[in-house]
Amino acid sequence: MNNLLISVLLLVTLFSLGCRSKIPTQSATVETNSIFPKGEKGPAENFTGNAWNSPLVANDSTYNTVIGNVYFEPGARSNWHIHPSGQILIITDGVGFHQIKGEPRQTIRKGDIVKCPPNVEHWHGASPEIGMQQMYILPKTEKGIVTWLQKVTDEEYNKTN
Incomplete structure (x- = not known):
């Protein structure tokens, strides 16, 4: 088994064991199972x-x-974007949405795995009431990482299918 697969399996196992941490939100504190630091705030343009x-x-x-x-x-979400070699999302906590351009919006929850195909427009983010935590995997980066596109409109975000 290659070292990358072993590393990913170890990370997923650690996520399932989890530890309790508090991550602040705009209106309240939401408990999440995270072993990773909060990190840096994503840029408003994306x-x-x-x-x-x-x-x-x-x-x-x-x-x-x-x-x-x-x-x-x-309520937070990414812009529409594409990955030249696709993207794999492992939802580790909370509730959110994922949508591929031209398809209905999907609700995603802790334990779901989402495969975003190569060169396909998509977006993902949290539900309006509950935050979402995800691990992302971007393979074959020699083909590129991401191309950011337009913002997801409120109408797109709120559209139920």
């Missing part, structure tokens, strides 16, 4: 609301993979 990124595995020429953790405060 996110609506507050999203916090904590890089876990930096890109290098051996693995060509990026792994990180993002916490979306309630």
Whole structure:
């Protein structure tokens, strides 16, 4: 088994064991099961609301993979974006949404795994009431990491299917 797969499995196992921490939100404190630091606030040009990124595995020429953790405060979401080699999301806490362009919005919860196909527009973020925490995996980074696009409108975010 390659070292990257072992590392990812170890991270997922650690997430399932978890430890209690408090992450502040705009209106209240929400308990989450996180072993990673909150990280840096995502830039407003790529996110609506507050999203916090904590890089876990930096890109290098051996693995060509990026792994990180993002916490979306309630109501926060990414812009539409694409990844040249796709993206895998492991939802580790909370409730959120994920949508591929042209398809209905999906509700995602702790324990869900989402595969975002290569070169496909999509977005993801927290539900209005509950924050969401996710681990992201970006493979084959030699093809590129991300192309950020337009903001997700309130109408798109709130549209139920």
